[in-house]
Amino acid sequence: MTAEIGQAAIYLSVLSGLWAIGFLCVGLRTRNPNAVRSGRNAVIATFGLISIATAALIYGFVTDDFSMRYVVEVSSAAQPLLYKVTALWGRMSGSLLFWLWLLTVAGAIVVWQNHRYNKQTGDTLADYALIPVVIIQLFFILLVTGLIEGVYNPLARFPNGQVAPDGAGMNPLLQTPSMAFHPPTLYIGWISLTVPFAFAVGALASGRVGSDWILRSRRWTLFSWIVLTVGITLGGNWAYRELGWGGYWAWDPVENASFMPWLLGTAYLHSVMIQEKRSMLKLWNILLITLAFQFTLLGTFITRSGIISSVHAFAQSDIGGYFLGFILISTAGVVGLIIYRWKRLKSANRLESLLSRESAFVLNNWLFVGLTLIILWGTLWPIISEAINGQKASVPEAFFNQVVIIPGLLLLFLTGAGPIISWKKITANNFRRMFSFPLVVGLVSGALTWGFLALKGNTFPIYSVLCVSAAVFVIVAIFAEFYRGARLRAKRQETSLLNGLGLLIQRNKRRYGGYIIHIGIVILYIGIMGSKGYFLLESDSLALGESMQVGSFELTMKDSFEREYANYRRAGVIFDVAKNGKQIGTMEPARHFYYKAGQGEQDTIESAIRHFGVNDLYIALGELPANIKGGDIVNVQVYHNPLISVVWIGVAVMVIGGIIAIAEKSQRNQEA
Amino acid sequence: MKVKKFARVSTSISAVFLVVCFFAVPIYSQMETSGVSESQNTTDVQFKSKLDELLTTVYCYCGCERETIQVCVCGTAEHIEADFRSRLSAGQTVEVIRTNYLDTYGSQFYAVMPAEGINLIAYITPAVILVLIGGVAFAVLRKSRQMPVATTDGDGGGDQRVSDTALRQVEAELEKYKNEK
Numbered sequence: 001m002t003a004e005i006g007q008a009a010i011y012l013s014v015l016s017g018l019w020a021i022g023f024l025c026v027g028l029r030t031r032n033p034n035a036v037r038s039g040r041n042a043v044i045a046t047f048g049l050i051s052i053a054t055a056a057l058i059y060g061f062v063t064d065d066f067s068m069r070y071v072v073e074v075s076s077a078a079q080p081l082l083y084k085v086t087a088l089w090g091r092m093s094g095s096l097l098f099w100l101w102l103l104t105v106a107g108a109i110v111v112w113q114n115h116r117y118n119k120q121t122g123d124t125l126a127d128y129a130l131i132p133v134v135i136i137q138l139f140f141i142l143l144v145t146g147l148i149e150g151v152y153n154p155l156a157r158f159p160n161g162q163v164a165p166d167g168a169g170m171n172p173l174l175q176t177p178s179m180a181f182h183p184p185t186l187y188i189g190w191i192s193l194t195v196p197f198a199f200a201v202g203a204l205a206s207g208r209v210g211s212d213w214i215l216r217s218r219r220w221t222l223f224s225w226i227v228l229t230v231g232i233t234l235g236g237n238w239a240y241r242e243l244g245w246g247g248y249w250a251w252d253p254v255e256n257a258s259f260m261p262w263l264l265g266t267a268y269l270h271s272v273m274i275q276e277k278r279s280m281l282k283l284w285n286i287l288l289i290t291l292a293f294q295f296t297l298l299g300t301f302i303t304r305s306g307i308i309s310s311v312h313a314f315a316q317s318d319i320g321g322y323f324l325g326f327i328l329i330s331t332a333g334v335v336g337l338i339i340y341r342w343k344r345l346k347s348a349n350r351l352e353s354l355l356s357r358e359s360a361f362v363l364n365n366w367l368f369v370g371l372t373l374i375i376l377w378g379t380l381w382p383i384i385s386e387a388i389n390g391q392k393a394s395v396p397e398a399f400f401n402q403v404v405i406i407p408g409l410l411l412l413f414l415t416g417a418g419p420i421i422s423w424k425k426i427t428a429n430n431f432r433r434m435f436s437f438p439l440v441v442g443l444v445s446g447a448l449t450w451g452f453l454a455l456k457g458n459t460f461p462i463y464s465v466l467c468v469s470a471a472v473f474v475i476v477a478i479f480a481e482f483y484r485g486a487r488l489r490a491k492r493q494e495t496s497l498l499n500g501l502g503l504l505i506q507r508n509k510r511r512y513g514g515y516i517i518h519i520g521i522v523i524l525y526i527g528i529m530g531s532k533g534y535f536l537l538e539s540d541s542l543a544l545g546e547s548m549q550v551g552s553f554e555l556t557m558k559d560s561f562e563r564e565y566a567n568y569r570r571a572g573v574i575f576d577v578a579k580n581g582k583q584i585g586t587m588e589p590a591r592h593f594y595y596k597a598g599q600g601e602q603d604t605i606e607s608a609i610r611h612f613g614v615n616d617l618y619i620a621l622g623e624l625p626a627n628i629k630g631g632d633i634v635n636v637q638v639y640h641n642p643l644i645s646v647v648w649i650g651v652a653v654m655v656i657g658g659i660i661a662i663a664e665k666s667q668r669n670q671e672a
Numbered sequence: 673m674k675v676k677k678f679a680r681v682s683t684s685i686s687a688v689f690l691v692v693c694f695f696a697v698p699i700y701s702q703m704e705t706s707g708v709s710e711s712q713n714t715t716d717v718q719f720k721s722k723l724d725e726l727l728t729t730v731y732c733y734c735g736c737e738r739e740t741i742q743v744c745v746c747g748t749a750e751h752i753e754a755d756f757r758s759r760l761s762a763g764q765t766v767e768v769i770r771t772n773y774l775d776t777y778g779s780q781f782y783a784v785m786p787a788e789g790i791n792l793i794a795y796i797t798p799a800v801i802l803v804l805i806g807g808v809a810f811a812v813l814r815k816s817r818q819m820p821v822a823t824t825d826g827d828g829g830g831d832q833r834v835s836d837t838a839l840r841q842v843e844a845e846l847e848k849y850k851n852e853k
Contacts, residue, residue: 243736245743252738280816351816359813366802366809373805374798381794382780389790394731394780397738403798539742605745623747635750637743 003068006056006155010145013049013104016042017138024131028124028206036127040111043130046137047104053144054101057094057154061087066164070094070154076169078567078595083170086180090170092319093144093154095183100140102184102191107133110195114216125212128202129195132330136194139326143319150318169567172594172604176242182234186258189228190296193265195220197293200286204337209282209344214272219662221269221289226658228262233651244605244620246537246639248647249528251400256379257299260372264292267368270361270418277423278358279348283338286345288365290334295372297327302379353425360418367407367414374403401532405463409470412525415518416474419481438480442473467529471522478515485512505660513661517654524650527614530643541633544573550638553617554578557636560628561588568594570606571624573634577610577617585610589619589636614645722766726756730773731781740783 020042027035060068061084064077074090075083089095107130114126146153158164173179196217203213235258236248249255268288274281301323338345351358378395385393420434446469453465482501489507490500505512540548547556559574572590576583589608593601608619622635727742734748741749741756752773759769774782787795 243739244745245739247743250738347816351813354813362809362813366805370802370805373801377797377801378794385790385794392780393785393791393794394738394782395794396783396785399785399794403795407802537742620745622745622750635745637745 002056002059003065003155003157006053007153009049009052009056010141010153010155013046013053013141014138014145016045016049017134017141020046020134021131021138024127024134028127033122036124040115040127040130043104043107043111043134046134047108050097050101050104050141053155054088054097057097058085058088060155061085064167066167067157067162069152069156069158072158072164072167074167074170076167076567076596079167079169079175080566082177082180083175086174086183087170089183089187090174093152095187096140096151096319097144097154098184099187099191100137100144102187103133103137103140103194106191106195107137110198125199125202125206125208125216128206129198129213129217130202131205132198132201133194135330136198139322143322148322150322169594169596172568172592172596172602173242175594175604176238178234178238178241182231182238185227185231185234189224189231190261192220192224192227193261193289193293193296196224196268197289200289201334201337204286204334204341207341207344209286209341211272211276211279214275214285218272221265221272222658222662225262225265225269226655226662228258228265229651229654229658232258232262233648237648240644241607241609242604244607244637246535246607246618246620246637246641248531248644250397251375251378251395253379254299254303256375257295257303260299260375261292261295263368263372263375264288264295267365268292270368271365274358274361280351280358281362282347283345284365286334286338288369290331291369291372294327294331297323298376301327355421355426355431357418357421357423360414360421364411364414364418367411371404371407371411374407375400378403408525409463409466412467412470412474412522415521416470416477419515419518420477434477434480438473438477441476442469442471445469445472461533464529464533467525471525474518474522478518481515482512509664510661513657513659513664516657516660518657520650520653520655520657522650523646523653527643527646527648527650531641531647534642536640537637539635539637541635543631543633544628548636548638550617551640552580553638553640554581555587555619555636555638557634558586561590562627568592571628572606572608572621573628575608575619579612587617587619589621591621591624611645614643614649616641616644719760722760723753723756725766726760726769727753729782729784730770731783733777733781738783 020039022039023035023042024039026032027037027039057068057070059065060071061075062081064071064075066072070091070093071087074087074094079087087094089098110126110130110133114123117123118126142148143151144153146156196214199213199217199220203209232255235255239250239255240246240248268285271281271285271288275285301320353359378400381395382392385391416438417435420438422430422434446465449468450465482504485504486497486501488500489495489503490497493500493503495503536551538548538550542548542557544557544560547554549555554577556576556578557573558576560572561574562569562571570590570592572588575587575589577585577587587608587610590606592604592606594604596602605620610617616639618639618641620637620639622637624634625632628634724742728740730741732739732741732744732746732749732752734744734746736744736746736749739749741752756769760766770782785791785794
């Protein structure tokens with residue numbers, strides 16, 4: 001019965017969605033507040049209905065309702081409760097319902113956030129923004145109704161009252177804590193990006209293309225950026241722990257799909273500042289947020305349509321065409337609105353100098369958009385090459401690493417240059433005062449690194465040296481900014497430098513939160529450089545009692561183990577680990593063998609990771625013989641990953657900076 | 673005039689630098705790889721080197737996406753590695769073994785994309801993308817310096833100029849606010 005209620009709720013949500021669009025359009029057109037209010041209520045109703053459908057599906061998982069097709073496909077009786085719930089987004093149909101539910105949450109929040117302000121001021125911008133939100137909701141509702149080919153209703157039951165004895169269980173690779181959080185964070189990030197896009201469309205529709213829509217959606221954009229940052233990192237962390245190849249980023253299409261909207265969102269966060277401060281780039285900001293939103297859909301199209309193979313192969317279906325169609329139609333709609341409002345999109349100010357912060361931000365946007373297109377190009381190259389010569393090329397990680405180096409380094413440099421270059425025009429005096437010290441320190445650090453590595457006889461690419469040089473430049477430039485500001489505050493308030501720093505950040509959270517993000521990015525660059533450029537990999541085949549050497553570590557395979565859990569067994573070996581001859585502990589790499597109804601066992605790699613400061617020792621096992629005995633051989637891969645923890649630290653600092661920046665109240669909130 | 677000339681020259685130099693770098697990176701890395709393979713033909717240590725070259729240049733066909741034989745830890749990869757070892761021991765060259773592997777399982781399992789033939793387009797395009805977008809951005813910036821500005825439409829965001837008297841009033845109010853606090 002619950003499934004039927006859920007299905008009915010989905011069908012009813014079509015009506016409430018249409019109601020919302022109809023009444024909002026008519027109400028805004030005729031300036032009828034009652035009609036607008038009715039439209040808003042319909043948005044809340046859609047949220048309620050989709051919540052019922054989502055709850056019905058979760059209920060089906062929790063109660064092991066194996067008469068439901070989706071439950072059978074992604075759950076099983078023995079699956080732990082956490083993974084029964086996360087099975088909601090375990091495959092296509094459920095993940096679409098989850099995406100839709102988050103969209104309805106976003107719609108309801110927009111209504112709730114703007115309710116009082118709209119009442120007090122009669123402002124309608126948020127109501128205009130609700131229309132595109134509901135249109136996107138309707139697209140997803142259509143996908144989950146099961147009425148279109150290629151995707152079935154996640155609440156559908158088997159025909160003729162059939163009930164399966166048990167479910168197949170969720171893909172074992174997804175039964176990990178990071179996978180419980182990685183997809184929802186990505187979805188939340190993408191959906192939060194829908195709201196600024198909707199405000200941009202609302203601004204175009206209402207003709208209010210000034211900075212209001214940017215200010216009203218500023219927190220959504222920042223929230224999206226923070227959550228996407230966390231989501232992408234969780235994905236990398238999952239790959240690191242679960243896939244057994246010792247890395248966290250391989251430029252897989254699915255990784256690229258999540259990274260491209262992040263890049264565009266980051267560009268947008270910078271370019272809106274020019275519109276807020278100088279009333280420029282109005283058209284560009286609308287285009288940029290549209291592009292960022294469309295890339296969230298494009299990513300889904302690329303990875304789930306099956307046109308390109310990726311680690312997300314398990315989620316492939318026939319919905320790619322629908323996504324592509326929706327991208328094209330919605331883009332055409334935005335372009336139409338832009339043409340309609342063309343005259344209003346002209347800048348209210350002109351650029352005074354090519355050497356100014358505005359230019360630095362444009363340069364930054366050029367690099368972010370360029371990087372996005374380069375990554376898209378590399379991601380699509382297999383299809384393009386196949387179209388040209390009939391052979392599907394495989395684009396290796398090395399290709400991406402090579403082509404992103406230059407724009408990546410330029411962006412790193414801008415991370416430091418942007419905050420210290422002045423608005424409107426940089427004078428020679430300003431340049432000397434702000435740039436000379438960080439530049440000199442950066443160059444000297446680069447030279448020292450070069451000399452140090454050369455003396456040690458290490459082979460190193462010039463890019464490592466440039467990265468160190470740029471990183472030091474950025475750190476010095478930003479710390480100098482903090483120091484100058486804190487000293488001034490401390491002097492004015494007659495307090496200590498530390499208190500001055502606190503006051504500085506408190507008074508301008510957005511600016512200094514942003515600088516903290518820049519510091520995080522530098523840390524991240526250093527982590528990437530170390531972990532990608534200087535890792536060590538040793539493979540060997542060992543029997544119990546045998547040892548292998550990896551750098552200064554000696555690993556001895558001393559024992560094996562096997563343990564039973566609810567829906568899997570864990571089997572592995574125990575290594576004694578010694579560093580420079582001194583025993584430092586044990587590590588237990590393993591494999592998990594999941595029982596899949598009717599399919600035997602499916603195993604996953606459970607790497608053993610031990611942190612040594614910011615470096616990791618990482619062990620992954622090859623195929624394991626049953627009940628390992630004395631003479632059995634086990635293939636072992638051991639990585640020494642330098643600076644890998646620096647990657648996670650860098651992201652943490654970025655997120656902290658983002659949280660500080662988002663804490664700043666918008667102009668409208670301050671007025672209220 | 674001097675500034676304009678400087679901007680034009682520096683933009684041209686940057687564009688050339690970008691293009692050179694984009695070509696230099698793949699070519700440099702390939703020179704490194706080919707240099708290594710040419711000089712490794714005789715000793716036992718070089719056997720490992722040859723094996724590594726094979727293991728790092730083809731993907732495992734087991735289903736683990738985009739994992740080279742070297743990093744893939746599945747049983748299939750173990751069998752492929754054993755096969756490569758025996759073939760190398762039997763005197764087959766890296767090229768023959770790799771070609772045979774790719775002929776059997778498909779060219780999509782080649783983990784190297786040499787900057788030659790059709791793939792050259794893949795390597796050149798990123799530089800072209802950057803230069804093109806950079807050119808557009810530069811043109812927009814230059815045009816933006818010359819174009820007349822639109823009047824603000826009164827919905828915020830404009831660069832509202834404030835008179836000195838008004839500025840002094842604001843500062844006095846701020847001071848008063850601070851003192852009250």
